[in-house]
Amino acid sequence: MSGKQRSLAVQPVTAGRIEVRGVMKTYALPQADRHVALLDVSLSVRPGAFTCIVGASGCGKSTLLFLLGGLLKPDRGTVDITGLHPPAVLDVRSPKVGMVFQDPRLLPWKTVRANVSFALHDWPHDAAQERVTEVLELVGLGHVGDRFPNQLSGGMQQRVAIARALAVNPGVLLMDEPFSALDEMTARRLRMELLSLWDEFQTTVVFVTHNALEASYLADRILVMKARTIETEIEVRLTRPRVYEDPALFSVYRTVVNALGEIERVEADGAKKKTQPGV
Amino acid sequence: MDDLRVEQQPGVDAVSEAELSSRTEASVQRRLRRRQFVLRFVSVVLLVALWELVSRLVPYKAIVSPGETMATIWRELVSGELMTNLGFTMRRVAIAFGLAMLLGTLIGVGIGAYRVVDSLLSIWVTVFITVPGLIWLVVGYVAFGIRGDGGAIFGVVTMVTPTVMVTVVQGTKALDRHLSEMARSYGHGTRSMLTRVVLPQLLPYEFAAARYGLALTWHMVLFAEIIGRPNGFGFKIYFNYQISFIPGIWAYGIAFVIIALFLEYGVLATLQRRLFRWRQESTI
Numbered sequence: 001m002s003g004k005q006r007s008l009a010v011q012p013v014t015a016g017r018i019e020v021r022g023v024m025k026t027y028a029l030p031q032a033d034r035h036v037a038l039l040d041v042s043l044s045v046r047p048g049a050f051t052c053i054v055g056a057s058g059c060g061k062s063t064l065l066f067l068l069g070g071l072l073k074p075d076r077g078t079v080d081i082t083g084l085h086p087p088a089v090l091d092v093r094s095p096k097v098g099m100v101f102q103d104p105r106l107l108p109w110k111t112v113r114a115n116v117s118f119a120l121h122d123w124p125h126d127a128a129q130e131r132v133t134e135v136l137e138l139v140g141l142g143h144v145g146d147r148f149p150n151q152l153s154g155g156m157q158q159r160v161a162i163a164r165a166l167a168v169n170p171g172v173l174l175m176d177e178p179f180s181a182l183d184e185m186t187a188r189r190l191r192m193e194l195l196s197l198w199d200e201f202q203t204t205v206v207f208v209t210h211n212a213l214e215a216s217y218l219a220d221r222i223l224v225m226k227a228r229t230i231e232t233e234i235e236v237r238l239t240r241p242r243v244y245e246d247p248a249l250f251s252v253y254r255t256v257v258n259a260l261g262e263i264e265r266v267e268a269d270g271a272k273k274k275t276q277p278g279v
Numbered sequence: 280m281d282d283l284r285v286e287q288q289p290g291v292d293a294v295s296e297a298e299l300s301s302r303t304e305a306s307v308q309r310r311l312r313r314r315q316f317v318l319r320f321v322s323v324v325l326l327v328a329l330w331e332l333v334s335r336l337v338p339y340k341a342i343v344s345p346g347e348t349m350a351t352i353w354r355e356l357v358s359g360e361l362m363t364n365l366g367f368t369m370r371r372v373a374i375a376f377g378l379a380m381l382l383g384t385l386i387g388v389g390i391g392a393y394r395v396v397d398s399l400l401s402i403w404v405t406v407f408i409t410v411p412g413l414i415w416l417v418v419g420y421v422a423f424g425i426r427g428d429g430g431a432i433f434g435v436v437t438m439v440t441p442t443v444m445v446t447v448v449q450g451t452k453a454l455d456r457h458l459s460e461m462a463r464s465y466g467h468g469t470r471s472m473l474t475r476v477v478l479p480q481l482l483p484y485e486f487a488a489a490r491y492g493l494a495l496t497w498h499m500v501l502f503a504e505i506i507g508r509p510n511g512f513g514f515k516i517y518f519n520y521q522i523s524f525i526p527g528i529w530a531y532g533i534a535f536v537i538i539a540l541f542l543e544y545g546v547l548a549t550l551q552r553r554l555f556r557w558r559q560e561s562t563i
Binding site for chain 1: 476
């Protein structure tokens with residue numbers, strides 16, 4: 001609890017700027033030819049923005065997110081994340097990017113606390129513990145720190161995953177359909193919480209979803225992916241807090257769905273399971 | 280739905296309710312466990328009574344009564360014979376078991392993780408499992424001679440390794456790639472990943488393999504000692520058979536069972552329960 005550790009724990013977040021230029025990504029297939037997942041994708045995200053990437057299953061949106069997270073390397077083109085402290089080109093070991101997946105991906109043999117501090121493995125022990133307490137409080141799970149993941153509901157588990165991502169003081173928060181496996185009521189609540197955390201952390205968020213309504217509710221800007229590239233950009237100029245029943249929000253939703261196109265609309269709205277990029 | 284309730288009234292209410300349900304659950308568990316213990320005790324008493332009964336009913340001396348068996352065990356214990364031979368047997372069990380676990384784990388991880396190794400080795404494994412264990416013992420004695428433990432250990436290890444391996448292959452194939460991906464996204468390197476993510480996932484399988492492997496090792500070591508060792512429990516049983524001292528056979532047989540059960544349920548099962556407390560559904 002010394003002053004030095006304290007200052008580390010509450011270190012302000014510097015929102016990252018994302019620059020992606022001409023990225024192409026292919027996967028090896030068991031057969032001779034390669035599957036093209038991304039074809040010449042470019043995008044830039046200003047610091048502190050909430051960006052949603054919407055697309056049907058298999059359009060490459062998760063691949064794009066994994067490239068941003070450093071879990072994949074592009075075949076061609078560049079992925080840069082700047083403005084983080086210390087300023088760094090993003091790589092696998094960068095601690096300043098928080099990632100939340102579709103499933104919570106908690107280690108079942110570790111307690112909730114240990115799962116969060118798993119992301120803080122290079123922090124001094126005391127500072128990490130203090131930080132864990134802090135972020136668990138933030139997501140409203142201060143009282144379940146000593147439980148194991150299988151003792152929590154799906155929504156609570158996903159909140160632990162969010163706490164883990166926030167723990168690293170993420171300049172960029174990458175989310176891969178984090179609420180799509182939850183029931184709608186829980187998802188709505190978590191979206192609301194996410195927005196207030198975003199407000200507090202002032203971090204850059206890139207949020208992948210196949211749910212056009214979710215994107216309309218959350219985003220400043222929606223990027224619609226089709227045929228392995230970003231097809232359409234939609235600026236969302238609605239005031240916050242937003243409500244799902246707002247006609248203006250519904251018209252944004254309509255725009256997104258139209259951009260997705262008639263054929264992919266069925267897939268985008270249906271509960272079709274998304275394919276994981278790469279193996 | 281549970282989730283929502285907790286979210287709407289954070290703090291005291293959520294805690295106390297969850298706590299309450301976990302407490303009643305614990306007491307139910309305790310009662311169940313106590314009942315199980317009593318039943319098991321009764322079962323053991325019944326078995327010994329049955330044993331006593333049969334030994335009285337059968338006129339032939341093949342069935343030695345519990346009392347006489349215990350008396351013989353005591354005599355062997357006092358004379359030091361039992362402990363000396365236990366030492367020999369245990370040493371063989373320890374070496375063979377250790378080697379089988381090591382080899383089984385290495386090959387199992389190899390087969391489970393790499394398709395090439397799988398294609399190369401899986402037919403070997405089938406062959407090795409199909410060959411009767413006694414043949415490996417004979418081959419071992421021919422190859423290593425009967426002067427040392429080499430042949431016996433070769434035979435037992437060759438027998439036990441494939442069964443360990445099969446379980447480890449399952450464990451390796453069940454590894455959650457998503458967890459490794461998550462660990463990588465938070466900057467964990469290969470080494471940290473192995474010790475913190477991969478190993479804990481393999482551990483339950485290692486334990487399952489160890490429990491089955493240990494039982495198999497015991498039995499095979501006994502065979503090995505009957506066939507070609509001048510000491511150990513197996514040798515004593517065979518020796519007593521040759522001099523027609525039936526209580527001696529029973530004494531070593533029963534002593535073996537007691538020690539094996541102690542290792543199996545007293546040590547391994549307890550350790551397993553401690554280590555995997557996070558898996559609530561585990562029934563051991």
